Amino acid sequence: MATSQKFGGNWTEEKLNIFTSYLDAYLIALQNQQFKKIYIDAFAGTGEIETSDGGQYLVGSAKRALASDKKFDHYYFIEANSQKAGELQNMINSEFPQMRRIVTIFCGDANDKLAEIISSVDWRYNRGLLFLDPYATQVNWTTLENVAQTKSIDVWYLFPFSALERMLxxxxxxxxxxxxxxxxxxxxxxxxxxxxxxxxxxxxxxxxxxxxxxxxxxxxxNANPDHIKAYIISRLETIFPCVSKHARIFRNSRNSPMFLFCFAISNENPKAQGLALRMADHILKNK
Ligand SMILES: C[S@@+](CC[C@H](N)C(=O)[O-])C[C@H]1O[C@@H](n2cnc3c(N)ncnc32)[C@H](O)[C@@H]1O
Structure with missing residues (x-):
């Protein structure tokens, strides 16, 4: 196997299942809309994962997104590590050759490249699904502001809960x-x-x-995990018009919170918000 990405535990699979369930529902919900659909995986990895606590191999977000039954009109992948970006490209060349023309891979920092992508798309005619899956504190708040301003992107953000707690x-x-x-x-x-x-x-x-x-x-x-979770959600609510209250805390084997999986909608249309929130909350409550 190529460069393995080792991270996460059981919750890595839980996270990917939640995300891909939403992705599938999103593509079905938007299938008859005139908008072009854009997928952005800002911490894309290689498409393959080996978890650190069990030697388990999982299919990563990039491969899952490309393999979904219904398709996006364009796929953007961002990966800071050039070797991993190369492996991602090789995986696409060999497993999804027919999709190469609708895939763009950027090698660089997620904040910078996401800003480039956002400014290159006319968001009046496009709808986006963004996955922010960092190891730690890489996502700048200004990036989330930029995403919210598109009024067209739904975002799943794996907020680095334990990293924040360690800094407090x-x-x-x-x-x-x-x-x-x-x-x-x-x-x-x-x-x-x-x-x-x-x-x-x-x-x-x-x-x-x-x-x-x-x-x-x-x-x-003067803060416990529930308090910190509520504060993170309230911060997201200052820039996104709609944020799920059912963000999931992922815990390690010692039951300590590791990440908070958040969902936010930038679309201002109440009907679009209602549908996206119903889908996300249903998945967060049942998966
Ligand atoms: C948790 S992994 C993502 C896993 C991926 N979503 C999957 O399911 O396979 C985080 C990835 O982000 C990359 N990375 C780290 N810092 C980054 C940054 N500032 N910008 C973009 N990618 C970064 C790492 O090399 C790593 O591949």
Whole structure:
């Protein structure tokens, strides 16, 4: 086998099943519409996955999208790793040769290439399905804003929940992560949302010069996973007109949250929103 991509566990398959169920439903729902349909896989990989915790081989998102019964009019794949991008191209050449003319592979950063793709498409006549499946904190908030502004793209975003939690220490010493969290969440409000003044603070603490102190007050974390999940959804709701409340938390074998699988719709048409949300929520509740 070529360069194997090792990541995820059972939830990797769960994630791909949720996503491809939506993809199939999306293509059926739009089959009689005059819009052109565009697929964008911004963290595409090679089309093959070997999970790290079981030696299990899975078909990845790129291959699943290309293999669906109904087709998109164009497929864009973005992959930062040039070797993986080459393997993806080889897989398409050998397994989907008839689709080569409707596939474009970009090798580079998802934020940059997605901006290029978005600005090259006339979104009045196109509808898009976007999969954001990063390993960690690669997706900039400004990219999500750009996606929302198309008013034509539905997005599934694997939000890096555990990476965010790791950057939010209990003792409030988050200074070195501030820029990364601001870039991820697009706002400074998380400081007040996830931290409160330490009620246990003593006179002795006040005299100590700790970097976890803000204006002479020590801050402690005040956020559990449900709170963080609700905040992430509320942030998405500031830029997308419709966001599923049923985002799925994927947990590792120790039951710690790893990722939050979110769904957001940029279309402003209430009928289109209703249909897309019904499909996504049905899948999120039942898969
Ligand atoms: C979780 S894997 C995606 C797996 C893929 N969706 C699948 O189902 O097979 C993340 C992929 O993103 C690539 N990657 C990492 N950083 C990236 C970036 N900034 N832009 C684009 N791709 C990136 C990695 O090389 C890796 O192949």
């Amino acid at each position: 220490p209990k003792n409030g010493k988050y200074e070195k992560w501030e820029d990364c969290i601001d870039r991820l969440l697009g706002d400074r409000g998380w400081r007040e949302e996830f931290y409160k003044k330490d009620p246990q603070m003593t006179l002795f603490d006040l005299l100590a010069d700790e970097s976890g102190q803000k204006n002479g007050e020590r801050m402690v974390k």
